[in-house]
Amino acid sequence: MSEERVGFFTDTSVCIGCKACEVACKEWNAIPEDGLSLTAMSYDNTQALGASTWRHVAFIEQPRPEGRTELPLAQGESTAQETPVGGDGELRWLMSSDVCKHCTHAACLDVCPTGSLFRTEFGTVVVQEDICNGCGYCVPACPYGVIEQRPHDGRAFKCTMCYDRLGAGREPACAKACPTESIQFGPLDELRERAALRVDQLHEAGVTDARLYGHDPDDGVGGDGAFFLLLDRPEVYGLPPDPVVTTRDLPAMWQHAGTAALSLLGGLAACFALTGRGRR
Template sequence: MSAGSEERVGFFTDTSVCIGCKACEVACKEWNAIPEDGLSLSGMSYDNTQALGASTWRHVAFIEQPRPEGRTELPLTEPASANGPRHGDGGPAGDMRWLMSSDVCKHCTHAACLDVCPTGSLFRTEFGTVVVQEDICNGCGYCVPACPYGVIEQRPDDGRAFKCTLCYDRLGAGQEPACAKACPTESIRFGPLDELRERAALRVDQLHKEGVTEARLYGHDPDNGVGGDGAFFLLLDRPEVYGLPPDPVVTTRDLPTMWKHAGAAALSLLGGLALSFALPGRGRR
């Protein structure tokens, strides 16, 4: 960020308190006037949006998995009756748990989508976030494979790319993003990125002391493969379980080296051509 710009802000999503209510998805769609992306049931889980996309800028994942051994089991319903075991009895339902997480564009420090955009449609805001200007996007699609998280998508009707803007218009008016405003459990926290990282570290320490040893942060490290994410997470399992890459790397990392090698190859080719013209001339003398 340049001198005189605003303090960098972002999201910290604490999945340990996400209840899967999807209020963030609804608030995002309503504020940004995002078109609906299908109301049919997927048949796979309660997660019907399934992934981030051009018309899904916030996505609440529902992950059902066996309950880890050693975790405290709470009696979620009344004791077992003659009809069979209940959720908390250690029966089939009691052996499962839900992991829920509201995913979003990571607003990377080193954003490959910015590197490959030929029109300047993608730009870095004064808040350190990454935004697509839809009126400048030409639909080339270069940003789609460039994103290491698979966030950006093109709308099929006109080919333009869309993703989360971190409610750039609300930030300019001194308001927090719509998703964070709507979250009833404060699973989605918005604020200065440095403060969020400190808060997240304290939260992980707290969970570890309470016996939730699998709690970990994802995307918070400024030394990771994308220079740190502007939207990072507290997870209760490995990133792959949530559909996140375990070690994301900016896809344009090797571009400077590639251009250097290409330049050297071009110079060698030009030198060879010049030499091939010079040698016949010497023979005629």
């Protein structure tokens, strides 16, 4: 990579569920309409990431934790209030704008037979739709279930982190459109530092469930290029709690297969040698 690695930090504590990121993503990337089907369980009308949904705003309704009504702002003075709440009828919305994680160790890259998927100079992972042959190997390879094939031609699509905009020195459309700066874009190392400070701020304000997800370079995917501040367990947001790159064990598997093949060849050679001796 010739450029500094960039990424997304999504602070879900200030997401208001406006879906401006979804709209901006579709408009800039000319992504087709995908049904807008309500789940009948929430105001979520896109349901999940897919070939025609590169940004997905999740709405999770749950009982409000006792002891707090407001979160501190991302910048400036804290507005947190210690107001006893909770009990019957008290609910809160957890909102989060999900996106492709642009993994450091991306399994989709490992399994792509045509080179359609590639790592850009910004450290992001992009699908070249004109090279994709629709084999679908990348779909089960993704530990997050992000990438998907479009049914009419079988080609795979996902977030490109607006690769064309990055090349022109512009930030991705979703981050540009976010009115609360829930979606922050920039150099990945700077975002990780900023995220750690934000978690500390929330903990000091009494929001003890605040945690980072996908920020650790030592996790099962080598750290994500798009990571999150969550207010509950990852499973609540539909995220795997401990994602692991699905091609992690491929080298060991090939080594075992090679050892087995050599053992088989050795056994066959011994059989032929013994057969030859018997005929003599």
